[in-house]
Amino acid sequence: MSILVFGSLNMDFVAQVPRMPVPGESVLGHNFVMAAGGKGANQAVAAARLGTKTAMVGRVGRDRAGEDLLAQLHAGGVNTEGIFIDEETHSGVALIAVDDRSENQIIVVPGANGRVNREDVARLTALLTPEVSALLLQLEIPLSAVQAATQTARESGITVILDPAPAPQDFPAELYPLIDIITPNEIEATQLVGFPVRDRATATQAAQTLVERGVGTAIVKLGDRGLVCTTSTDCHFISPYSVRAIDSVAAGDAFNGGFASARDRGLSLPEALKWGAACGALTTTQSGAQPALPHREAVERLLHSTQE
Known part of the structure; x- marks a missing residue:
């Protein structure tokens, strides 16, 4: 089996700071990293x-960023034949x-992420073969493209996993029933359910609300407080790893990639x-x-250590 990802590629410029600045304030950082990112590319890797x-x-x-982003995906073992090089704008x-x-x-x-359109959906459609177990989506590309890809995947019988980030102001109600698995953080x-999500109880309530809207499985990620998963029949809580x-x-991207990989393996x-x-x-x-x-070996070690 295999996984297909439709989404964003960004070059990340990361500054480590003692605290976040307030408006108008300058804060001295103590480290800087430039690395390949973008929610789509992260989930693929x-x-x-x-x-x-x-x-x-x-x-x-x-541009140079685009070349580096493609090189990093290749190095990570991701097939990039479906990635289009846009001559009219810069990389994300x-x-x-x-x-x-x-x-x-x-x-x-x-x-370039903002210019993803139905031409890209057409390239995606050509890759939606029977061996694909899941299509991973995020919202750093236009929502119209996400909706078209979701519809196409559902028509092909392929599981749709959506990370609704960044969450839009008005999430289309008609999209919920097309989503098999949705994975928001708190x-x-x-933003999706309209009430504060800050603990296990409110996360469970939010997940139930999303299922009631038509989603098959709702997973609400609470960071270092674990996660809640709800379906129409079951509810699971996964404690955080120390x-x-x-x-x-x-x-969050690592969660989606890891979760989809595990489901792909049965x-x-x-x-x-x-x-x-x-x-x-x-x-x-x-x-x-x-x-x-x-890498897989590190994940297996962590999982094994928690079972001892």
Whole structure:
């Protein structure tokens, strides 16, 4: 089997700071990293590093950043034949600040990601073969393209996994029934359901609300407080893994890639949730996005250590 990812590629510029600046303030940072990122590319590399056959569809500009982004995907084992080089704009970039509590603030300039359209959906459609177990989507590309890709995947009988980040102001109600699995964090869940999500109880309520709207499975990620997963018949809570976190960038993407990889290998829903959570936890132990994504051996060690 295999996984297909439709989404964004960004070059990340990451500054580590003691605390986030307030408007008008300058804060001295103590480290800087430039690394390949973008939610789509991160999820693709996350799955590929676990040994899952993975391909990606998206766009980059014809610039140095685009060349580097494609090179990093190749190095990560991702098939990039579906990525279009756009001559008319720059590659996507993300400006990221990470404070000493491992919290982050991110500014994304879409560039080529913002020009993804039905031509890209057509390239995606050609790759939706019977061996594809899941299509991974995010919202750093135009929502219209996401909706078209979702519809196409459902018509092909392929599982749709949506990371609704960044969450739009008005999420289309008609999209919920087309989503098999949705994976918001607490901020995105709050924006989607309209009430604060801040703990296990409210996360469970939010997940139930999303299922009632038509989603097959709702997973609400609570960072270092674990995650909640709800279907129409079951509810699961996965406790957080104890790690020394220094940077939460791409942890959510690592979860999605790890979860989809586990499901592709035939693992049960609870076991796949553990795999995703372990991938997310390990990603927080290193700086950057794609450089921090774990390999399968590291994930297996963490999972094994928690079972002893």
